[in-house]
Amino acid sequence: MTAAGDWTGKVGDVWAKEWRRTERSFSHLAPQLARAILAVAPAEGRFMDLGCGVGSTSAAVAQARPLASVTGVDLSAPMVAIASERHPLSNSRFIAGDALTLVVPPLDLIFSHHGVMFFDDPRAAFSHLRRSAVAGAPLVFSCFRARGENRWVDVLDHAIGAPVWEGTSYSPGPFAFADSAFVADVLAHAGWKVLAVEQADFDYVAGEGASDEDALADALDFFGRIGPAAAAIRAAADDARRDLLDRIRTRLARYAVSGRVTMPASAWIWTARAAGEHA
Ligand SMILES: C[S@@+](CC[C@H](N)C(=O)[O-])C[C@H]1O[C@@H](n2cnc3c(N)ncnc32)[C@H](O)[C@@H]1O
Structure with a gap:
């Protein structure tokens, strides 16, 4: 389990130190997510990148939508500092803190690269996000499929002899949104109408x-x-x-x-x- 609170401590600090290698690990997924975001992103408006990390997704969207204003929010202050230094764009800014309390509505687009699986109460979080968005605003995010569908995890799980995960209840963490039926239920209860769920395989x-x-x-x-x-x-x-x-x-x-x-x-x-x- 990785809860939201972990990102303000050691986990966030390690990610900040290792940002080049974490970015590299996802380098074949990032363009797929960017395409999905830009397929629905309005030409202008207020956008939020939830859990922006070191800012690459925010910057890609800000550059593709120069009339929009993109706010990247992340719990990890060290990652936000790196994002601000890496991407000094006139139409984006980065702030440290909880995206659920910091960003001022109304939002015209919410997106996230692997940042939405850490809420204590996902239904409440996505309801809050929906109330922060204008009616019809798009939401686009990526999240891991199951551990068994991710060979890189499977290999490590086998090597360390990790117990087979049999839990059915929600527990925040990188694989918390693996079950698409669960996520569909969360979104429906929170007032989000699902337009597409795409399986994105990557190296x-x-x-x-x-x-x-x-x-x-x-x-x-x-x-x-x-x-x-x-x-x-x-x-x-x-x-x-x-x-x-x-x-x-x-x-x-x-x-x-x-x-x-x-x-x-x-x-x-x-x-x-x-x-x-x-x-
Ligand atoms: C797996 S990392 C992904 C970071 C970045 N999007 C990337 O792809 O490199 C998840 C990020 O979500 C952030 N996060 C999780 N819950 C958050 C919240 N409620 N508000 C802001 N950031 C959050 C964490 O601090 C962490 O940086």
Whole structure:
């Protein structure tokens, strides 16, 4: 579980330090999400990027819609600082805090790259977002499909011997929106009319280097800091850690080709519209 509160602490700090490698890992999904957002984005208006991280999605939309005003909001102050430095655009700004309390309605578009799976109460959160949006405003976001549909996670889960997840209740975290029926129910109850849910398969880039060996070393180092195996690697005593890293390395090796470790990954891209009146 990763709750919203974790992003203001260690998790957010690690993501801020590792932003280049996290961006690289999603580099084949980002253009798919950008296309979905721009397919429904109005020419102008107030847009919000919920959980903007270091600002790449905000910047892509701001550049494509120069008459719009894009606000990227993220719980992690270090990531927001990087976003502001990287993207000094006249029509975008970045603020640190909770998107549910900071952004002033009415919004003409809400979008998010993997930032909406961390609410304690998703129905209440999406209801609030809908009331913050003008009637008919689009909402577009990406989120992971199930762990088993994401080979990069499956491989790590097997290597660390993670128990098979059998829970049915909602728990905030990267895979909390894997069940499309659950998300459809959340959106419907919150007053969002779903227009499309698209399965977006992509190559998750885990490591790169001058050789396959270097790429594997990069991937191992990355997964030691971020992702489902990082806590187990950190917690293991020296010998156990060596064994664990060997097991992960062996499993990753089959995905190392031409100086890159890339593994199958899969996300949903949801597009919806706000029904009814705005607040
Ligand atoms: C998986 S990261 C994705 C970051 C960025 N969109 C990217 O793709 O690199 C999820 C982000 O959502 C942010 N987040 C989660 N809940 C939030 C909330 N209620 N308000 C603002 N940001 C939130 C976290 O701080 C975190 O940076």
